Amino acid sequence: MTSRTLIKDIAAQPDGPVTVAGWVETVRDQKKVQFVILRDESGAAQLVNPATRELDPEGVSVGAAEALALTESISALTHGSFVKVTGQLKHDERVKLGGLEVKVGTLEVVSGALETPIAADSSLDKRLDWRFLDLRQPKQNLIFRVQTTFLHALRGVWIEKGLIEIQTPKLMASASESRAELFEVDYFEGKAYLAQSPQFFKQMAQSAGFGGVFEVGPAFRADPSFTSRHATEFTSIDTEISWIDSHEDVMALHEELLVAGFQAVADKHGDEIRELFGVEVTVPSRPFPRIPLAEAKQIVADHGYVVPRADADMDPEGERRISEYVKETYGHEFVFLTDYASSIRPFYHMRHEGDPSLTNSYDLIFNGVEISTGAQREHRVDVLVEQARDKGMDPEELEFYLDFFRYGVPPHGGFGMGLARVLMLMLHEHSIRETTYLFRGPTHLLP
Numbered sequence: 266m267t268s269r270t271l272i273k274d275i276a277a278q279p280d281g282p283v284t285v286a287g288w289v290e291t292v293r294d295q296k297k298v299q300f301v302i303l304r305d306e307s308g309a310a311q312l313v314n315p316a317t318r319e320l321d322p323e324g325v326s327v328g329a330a331e332a333l334a335l336t337e338s339i340s341a342l343t344h345g346s347f348v349k350v351t352g353q354l355k356h357d358e359r360v361k362l363g364g365l366e367v368k369v370g371t372l373e374v375v376s377g378a379l380e381t382p383i384a385a386d387s388s389l390d391k392r393l394d395w396r397f398l399d400l401r402q403p404k405q406n407l408i409f410r411v412q413t414t415f416l417h418a419l420r421g422v423w424i425e426k427g428l429i430e431i432q433t434p435k436l437m438a439s440a441s442e443s444r445a446e447l448f449e450v451d452y453f454e455g456k457a458y459l460a461q462s463p464q465f466f467k468q469m470a471q472s473a474g475f476g477g478v479f480e481v482g483p484a485f486r487a488d489p490s491f492t493s494r495h496a497t498e499f500t501s502i503d504t505e506i507s508w509i510d511s512h513e514d515v516m517a518l519h520e521e522l523l524v525a526g527f528q529a530v531a532d533k534h535g536d537e538i539r540e541l542f543g544v545e546v547t548v549p550s551r552p553f554p555r556i557p558l559a560e561a562k563q564i565v566a567d568h569g570y571v572v573p574r575a576d577a578d579m580d581p582e583g584e585r586r587i588s589e590y591v592k593e594t595y596g597h598e599f600v601f602l603t604d605y606a607s608s609i610r611p612f613y614h615m616r617h618e619g620d621p622s623l624t625n626s627y628d629l630i631f632n633g634v635e636i637s638t639g640a641q642r643e644h645r646v647d648v649l650v651e652q653a654r655d656k657g658m659d660p661e662e663l664e665f666y667l668d669f670f671r672y673g674v675p676p677h678g679g680f681g682m683g684l685a686r687v688l689m690l691m692l693h694e695h696s697i698r699e700t701t702y703l704f705r706g707p708t709h710l711l712p
């Protein structure tokens with residue numbers, strides 16, 4: 266490794282020699298002095314160089330030619346060039362940026378940069394076209410540090426509970442959610458489909474006796490819409506657990522995971538998020554409010570908004586309104602909408618004992634948008650076959666899945682949660698395009 270000190274670490278060093286490397290953020294090239302703001306992956310620091318504009322006419326000054334060359338190379342620096350600098354660190358309270366500066370001794374342009382094609386105020390589309398440059402901005406960089414912290418905290422909970430991490434195949438022989446949003450790919454002599462969710466395989470792990478599993482991996486949906494919450498490929502956070510009594514057990518785990526994730530993010534990045542996003546990360550209190558879907562629709566209707574189709578899911582406006590209501594009434598940013606009608610849920614959701622028109626399922630809404638769907642699964646194979654038929658599906662096509670339930674399987678349930686949606690809503694961003702490392706949409710395949 267090239268030896269250098271990360272900028273975040275130089276503050277702890279005493280005055281003296283230092284080597285740093287990073288991207289040139291700004292150059293202030295004044296007559297008598299030059300300032301460069303240098304940024305690496307950990308932070309930014311000010312470099313300073315007393316400018317030498319011409320050679321001493323006597324030619325006697327020691328090092329004058331080197332000093333002139335250094336001044337000229339700083340004048341020629343372009344924004345975004347990657348440079349390595351050796352110099353003298355000096356702590357100085359008057360320097361606004363971190364109370365220190367580095368007096369440049371040598372400066373090597375390791376990799377020069379062309380003039381940048383984007384600015385902070387460029388359109389989102391343009392920024393996404395130049396995503397690697399966009400991600401250099403501290404605000405964008407923070408999103409992925411927050412994501413790392415969030416996922417690490419979730420893993421902590423899963424691992425502490427003894428759940429097993431799995432990686433399920435993304436090439437499948439059949440649909441796992443709706444046939445409508447299925448990507449078909451050529452597969453040798455036949456066809457395969459990109460996995461819409463690890464649903465079937467995380468349930469298989471329950472029959473395999475794993476007890477509880479989790480996966481953080483890609484999911485694909487051939488959804489042609491251009492909304493701020495849909496992508497054709499997204500990272501899905503999935504978990505599935507055995508020996509549950511109802512979907513309440515799944516919701517309890519869901520809460521525990523989110524509390525741990527939000528706590529870790531608030532502790533580690535709360536200040537930075539406040540500074541760069543102007544947002545306070547609130548650790549949710551448990552239990553999260555729960556409202557049956559039918560009641561939630563009634564509440565928004567009572568507040569002047571009728572969800573367009575009575576037999577359908579909440580629409581985005583309904584989600585926004587029920588969230589608003591929950592915030593005002595319970596002071597909570599999350600709400601579980603429960604007891605969805607079986608007509609709008611997949612065949613594998615368990616239905617209410619005594620009222621098959623409703624399911625043991627829920628959606629989790631966070632700050633006005635659905636981030637998750639969860640349910641208790643139907644594990645009785647005869648009932649499952651009936652429910653598949655009920656949905657117009659041919660049980661023969663599902664034989665491999667139905668087999669999971671023919672050899673002894675515990676009652677189980679789980680949820681799927683879109684990672685980019687959680688981040689978007691946590692940071693009050695307007696689109697998952699901002700919180701996805703590389704967004705994929707109907708017209709977006711590059712870079």
Ligand code: AMO
Pocket residue numbers: 442461462463464486488494495496497498499501503635636637638639640679680681682683684686697
């Ligand atoms: P569902 O289809 O509701 O449920 O998806 C679960 C969560 O995944 C996210 N999501 C998306 N994110 C971005 N772009 C999309 N096109 C997209 N589609 C879904 C959302 C959503 O809430 N198998 C079930 C989960 C389960 O029951 O375990 C499922 O996939 O945040």
